[in-house]
Amino acid sequence: xxxxxKLSITNAHEAMKRGDFSATELLxxxxxxxxxxxxEIHAFLEVFEDSAREEAKHAEKLFKDxxxxxxxxxxxxxxxxxxxxxxxxxxxxxxxxxxxxxxDATVISKLxxxxxxxxxxxxxxxxxxxxxxxxSAYGPTKNxxxxxxxxxxxxxxxxxxxxxxxxxxxxxxxxxxxxxxxxSFCGVVGLKPTYGSVSRNGLIALGSSLDCxxxxxxxxxxxxxxxxxxxxxxxxxxxxxxxxxxxxxxxVKTIGVPRDFLNSGHLDKETLENFASAEEDLxxxxxxxxxxxxxxxxxxxxxxYIILPAEASANLARFDGVRYGFLSEGEKLLDDYKKTRGQxxxxxxxxxxxxxTYVLSAGYYDAYYNKATAVRGLIxxxxxxxxxxxxxxxxxxxxxxxxxxxxxSNDPIKMYLEDIxxxxxxxxxxPAINVPYGWQEMDGGKKLPxxxxxxxxxxxxxxxxxxxxxx
Amino acid sequence: xxxxxxMLNEDEVxxxxxxxxxxxxxxxxxxxxxxxxxxxxxxxxISEAEAGDTRTKEALHNVWRNDxxxxxxxxxxxxxxxEAPKRKGDYVKVKKVx
Numbered sequence: 001x002x003x004x005x006k007l008s009i010t011n012a013h014e015a016m017k018r019g020d021f022s023a024t025e026l027l028x029x030x031x032x033x034x035x036x037x038x039x040e041i042h043a044f045l046e047v048f049e050d051s052a053r054e055e056a057k058h059a060e061k062l063f064k065d066x067x068x069x070x071x072x073x074x075x076x077x078x079x080x081x082x083x084x085x086x087x088x089x090x091x092x093x094x095x096x097x098x099x100x101x102x103x104d105a106t107v108i109s110k111l112x113x114x115x116x117x118x119x120x121x122x123x124x125x126x127x128x129x130x131x132x133x134x135x136s137a138y139g140p141t142k143n144x145x146x147x148x149x150x151x152x153x154x155x156x157x158x159x160x161x162x163x164x165x166x167x168x169x170x171x172x173x174x175x176x177x178x179x180x181x182x183x184s185f186c187g188v189v190g191l192k193p194t195y196g197s198v199s200r201n202g203l204i205a206l207g208s209s210l211d212c213x214x215x216x217x218x219x220x221x222x223x224x225x226x227x228x229x230x231x232x233x234x235x236x237x238x239x240x241x242x243x244x245x246x247x248x249x250x251x252v253k254t255i256g257v258p259r260d261f262l263n264s265g266h267l268d269k270e271t272l273e274n275f276a277s278a279e280e281d282l283x284x285x286x287x288x289x290x291x292x293x294x295x296x297x298x299x300x301x302x303x304x305y306i307i308l309p310a311e312a313s314a315n316l317a318r319f320d321g322v323r324y325g326f327l328s329e330g331e332k333l334l335d336d337y338k339k340t341r342g343q344x345x346x347x348x349x350x351x352x353x354x355x356x357t358y359v360l361s362a363g364y365y366d367a368y369y370n371k372a373t374a375v376r377g378l379i380x381x382x383x384x385x386x387x388x389x390x391x392x393x394x395x396x397x398x399x400x401x402x403x404x405x406x407x408x409s410n411d412p413i414k415m416y417l418e419d420i421x422x423x424x425x426x427x428x429x430x431p432a433i434n435v436p437y438g439w440q441e442m443d444g445g446k447k448l449p450x451x452x453x454x455x456x457x458x459x460x461x462x463x464x465x466x467x468x469x470x471x
Numbered sequence: 472x473x474x475x476x477x478m479l480n481e482d483e484v485x486x487x488x489x490x491x492x493x494x495x496x497x498x499x500x501x502x503x504x505x506x507x508x509x510x511x512x513x514x515x516x517i518s519e520a521e522a523g524d525t526r527t528k529e530a531l532h533n534v535w536r537n538d539x540x541x542x543x544x545x546x547x548x549x550x551x552x553x554e555a556p557k558r559k560g561d562y563v564k565v566k567k568v569x
Contacts, residue, residue, distance in 0.1 A: 100553075302513060305513070306517070313491065320492070327557070338494040341493050350493055351510075357490050357491045358511070375520045413510065
């Protein structure tokens with residue numbers, strides 16, 4: 001059996017090319033890890049044993065025919081809000097419990113061409129609304145480093161599946177930090193690409209002006225390999241952009257630290273010390289650190305909890321029990337809608353639909369939605385100004401390590417503040433990455449991973465990879 | 472001028488639920504009205520931000536496809552109809568609308 005946790009995509013590829021092990025053997029190692037660990041961790045909502053075994057056989061043929069690429073035969077898990085034709089895509093909601101995807105998301109068809117093995121669909125907060133994966137209609141995922149703690153969210157199943165060697169990488173989605181925060185809590189690398197650089201066709205929409213699909217893996221190199229494979233303009237996503245629209249590069253010399261913003265983030269002492277140590281390492285590696293200011297970033301979370309519910313309430317209007325998904329019948333058609341949605345959506349989803357409906361209603365629209373959109377513009381301006389002086393910006397990814405299951409689930413605002421360092425990049429459409437750096441020892445001796453968060457100008461993912469490689 | 476941090480009463484939440492096509496229990500309406508009020512108070516912080524209309528217009532343009540059939544008629548009908556909770560022949564079945 002192969003030790004999946006020690007295996008990079010490139011090493012796995014070389015090993016399969018040499019014949020050290022086959023795609024089937026690699027898959028079986030992952031399946032064994034799932035069998036041993038996932039009863040407790042619950043990263044997967046479904047493991048695709050049969051189709052994955054077929055895909056592994058197909059990958060072996062590609063190797064035999066000399067047609068294998070770097071991703072051929074690599075077992076990858078997929079967040080359950082990304083459509084794979086013929087498989088259930090539930091968004092961890094009861095309302096889609098039996099919904100079988102009728103087409104492949106663009107990212108899935110791209111990876112299918114490479115001969116990737118899709119090992120299963122991973123747990124998330126229902127419709128990606130949450131920061132702990134506790135909002136799943138199918139029960140929470142646990143953090144592989146301490147199963148009394150959350151893995152983060154909403155892509156908690158994806159991050160946990162990678163961190164426990166159940167696959168080599170995963171696809172997640174990020175609307176406010178849903179790739180980066182769980183990656184930080186689970187000690188893996190997670191990339192939110194530039195808005196528009198990866199097609200969202202086939203992603204179950206949450207907040208369309210913010211949503212991005214991105215990779216989670218163990219190393220910056222693995223994340224880069226998947227990002228390169230899934231990016232690109234797509235006629236089926238009108239918001240996808242040509243690579244040439246923004247001039248991207250991988251050159252980075254100076255790194256900005258927004259001290260004012262850090263101070264407003266209620267950082268744990270250990271996280272702050274860990275961050276200082278990361279700064280020292282970067283200086284030793286030859287980078288220059290400069291203090292910068294992001295004065296409007298403190299409004300990023302409140303603005304988000306206006307824009308997101310507004311967009312989500314509109315996006316979720318399509319779930320009505322008519323064309324697909326769950327149906328609960330009443331007397332009249334209107335009763336069908338209300339019963340279906342009332343019973344099919346979980347509590348947090350209902351709460352956000354109500355807020356969205358409120359902030360979009362006549363009389364409140366200007367004060368809430370338009371004002372939040374204007375604030376979003378201010379945040380983008382802050383970044384543009386900062387990037388005149390620095391090549392990238394760094395903060396911790398989260399204010400502290402993974403929290404206990406149940407610790408924040410009864411206080412929505414506390415949970416919303418989990419996004420404080422990650423959501424500004426979503427507002428501005430900028431690429432950002434979590435890189436694991438440092439550990440925090442907890443009472444009882446367990447160690448939890450911490451993370452550093454880098455943000456770069458549009459299409460400058462290369463700078464993020466350059467920095468991530470330093471650690 | 473809107474007063475941020477408006478306390479939502481239960482009737483207003485009932486109305487919102489009606490508009491959102493959500494059946495919500497009496498107990499939940501009670502709970503949600505206090506939660507929603509807290510959230511609205513929290514997001515009201517944005518009133519302090521000095522923002523005129525700073526929406527970024529950079530790179531925004533409409534993207535259209537040609538007004539023509541993108542695929543053969545009926546190519547996906549069976550797959551799509553198979554997902555409908557109620558179906559009659561090649562139609563999705565719903566209760567009387569009018």
